[in-house]
Amino acid sequence: MTMPRLTVEKVLVTTLLVIASLAASFPLLWMVSMSFMPEAEANAFPARLFPHEPTLANYAELFAHQRMGRFLINSLLVSSLATCLSLIFNVTAGYAFAKLAFRGRQKLFQFLLALVVIPGQLIMLPLFFQLKMLGLLNSYGGVVVPFMASLFGIFLVRQYALSLPDEMLQAARVDGASEWQIFRRIVLPNLSPIIVTLGVFTFLMAWNDFLWPLIVLSDDHNYTLPLAIASLSQEHIQDSGMVMACATVTIAPVILLFLALQRHYVRGLLAGSVKG
Amino acid sequence: MTAIRSVLRDLAPGHVFVLPAMLVLAVFFLVPVFGALAMSFTDFDIYAMADLKNLRFIGLDNYINLLHTPLFWKAFGNTCYFALVGAPLSIMVSLGMAMALNVPGIGLKPLFRTALFAPYVATLVAAAVIWRYMLDSQYGWLNQFLIVIGIRPIDWLGNPHFSMPAIILFSVWKNFGYNMLILLAALQRIPDDLYEAARVDGAGPWERFIHVTLPGVAPSLWMVALLTVAGYFQLFAEPYVMTQGGPAQSTVSLLYFMYQDGFKWWNLGHASATAFILFAVLMGLSFLRPKGEEVFA
Incomplete structure (x- = not known):
């Protein structure tokens, strides 16, 4: 009895999903397609969907004359550094808040929770001045400072670490292992799923970040990819094929990273939004 | 010792x-x-930056001055427009897509989910650059589409009446995937029995939506709404890349105003006051949060 109605529903919903998926991915697919178009095709009217004579000329121009290689390396270095630092600071602290007893733990944690409402943009002006005094302006170090320790990172790791069995840690203590040995040999391996999650999150956030690097980096030699494409698109808006190639170099790595580690990424996304 | x-x-x-x-x-x-x-209580500027001796305490002058700056009010209004129109639109799309993905027996769900989520992962600045071409008044695909369905093309980024709608359109496309995944997780927690019971009671699709789906996702929806509005208040990169705040200052946001004020004109004290006003707005929003919910912003 209900079969035909359900089938109609399925067809309608599937159609909707196909159209929506195409609409969502169209700008990204068009970006890739256009990045392979020779100049005349990229500027053709009406606009083309696919290149008739695909070429790598836009990429060649970017890497040969627009210092794309340099910007790519800057982005890779900044994002990797941010990821490493974030893991070092947040995993140790998150684990301690979950599993180690120490005086003031509860109060300190409550305090951190209260800080969540403070937006990152609030601190940018004084932090800029602070970094100027420390001589960190216009350096990778200055760009990664906000990523080093984060409330999100600490909460994420703590939430996961709460599930580690106390007996396991206690048994190691009875065997005479030091806290540091327990952390390295038992805790870290057991936390590896959440370490991957936090790592992917931090890497993507650092890679995509714009306002803070824009403030810190004044010399375009140190530009990360988002800064590079923002300035390239302002100077070369007519060279649409080349701008699209630059966008592709910026976006493709994060999309690929996301596709490879999707499961871990979604875990972090959901953990960040539901009850703590 | x-x-x-x-x-x-x-x-x-x-x-x-x-x-x-x-x-x-x-x-x-x-x-x-x-x-x-x-x-924010000082006249911190480029001279103070060189030598802190040039710094003077000026009390609430920055705040008072801001309240008399037309561009600040313009930026405040633009930001409210963006947040209060953009966030609900984006959440509606998120909920709609989450519900579609939650319909049982649909094939290729992982593929759809990934395609719908991809814009969220893409680098914001690069995506905004692509959309400048998408929204181009002559070549842009959006206008090609409008022509096909019989609507006259629009100068999206050049007309002050359409610049903010264009940025909202872009932001909905860019962001809906995030809330879609959160709402999808909430939808999946609603027991099938509830739908079955409603069906047995003769409830149609709309009634099931009102009486089962909405109450089921309400706590998540409330959280998502607050976080999204708060996030939308932090509009910056879109106007920076797509419109430079124009045309006719129609897309100057609070953060864009703060950035220009602080890092272009080096009025760091004045800009800090703007930052604090933005903070006050976000604080106010956070009080609307249901008790006992912790959120990691």
Whole structure:
């Protein structure tokens, strides 16, 4: 009895999903397609969907004359550094808040929770001045400072670490292992799923970040990819094929990273939004 | 010396593990928060930057001055427009897509989910650059589409009446995937029995939506709404890349105004006051949060 109605529903919903998926991915697919178009095709009217004579000329121009290689390396270095630092600071602290007893733990944690409402943009002006005094302006170090320790990172790791069995840690203590040995040999391996999650999150956030690097980096030699494409698109808006190639170099790595580690990424996304 | 030793003896291993992160947060987060507050009561500018002796305490002058700056009000209004129109639209799309993905028996769901989520992962600035071409008044695909369905093409980024709608359209496309995944998780927690019972009682699709789906996702929806509005209040990169605040200042946002004020004109004290007003708005929003919910912004 209900079969035909359900089938109609399925067809309608599937159609909707196909159209929506195409609409969502169209700008990204068009970006890739256009990045392979020779100049005349990229500027053709009406606009083309696919290149008739695909070429790598836009990429060649970017890497040969627009210092794309340099910007790519800057982005890779900044994002990797941010990821490493974030893991070092947040995993140790998150684990301690979950599993180690120490005086003031509860109060300190409550305090951190209260800080969540403070937006990152609030601190940018004084932090800029602070970094100027420390001589960190216009350096990778200055760009990664906000990523080093984060409330999100600490909460994420703590939430996961709460599930580690106390007996396991206690048994190691009875065997005479030091806290540091327990952390390295038992805790870290057991936390590896959440370490991957936090790592992917931090890497993507650092890679995509714009306002803070824009403030810190004044010399375009140190530009990360988002800064590079923002300035390239302002100077070369007519060279649409080349701008699209630059966008592709910026976006493709994060999309690929996301596709490879999707499961871990979604875990972090959901953990960040539901009850703590 | 003995005092230091006794402090050290009191330290548990836990203290040592949290200390590095706490130090970093204190130096690079707490200090600047107070710094921002202090700065907003001074005339911190490029001269103070060179030598702090040039710094003067001016009380609430920055705030009073801001309230008399037309561009500040323009930016405030633009930001409210963006947040209060853009956030609900984006959440509606998220909920619609989440519900579609939650219909049982649909094939290729992982593929759809990934395609719908891809814009969220893409680098914001690069995506905004692509959309400048998408929205181009002559070549842009959006206008090609409008022509096909019989609507006259629109000068999206060149007309002050359409520049903000264009940015909202872009933002909905860019962001709906995030809330879609959160709402999808909430939908999946609604027991099938509830739908079955509603069906048995003769409830149609609309009634099931109102009486089963909405109450089921309400707590998540409330959270998502607050976070999204708060996030939308932090509009910056879109106007920076797509419109430079124009045309006719129709897309100057609070953060864009703060950035120009602080880092182009070096009125850091004045800009800090803007930052604090933005903070006050976000604080106000956070009070609307249901009790007992913790959110990691």
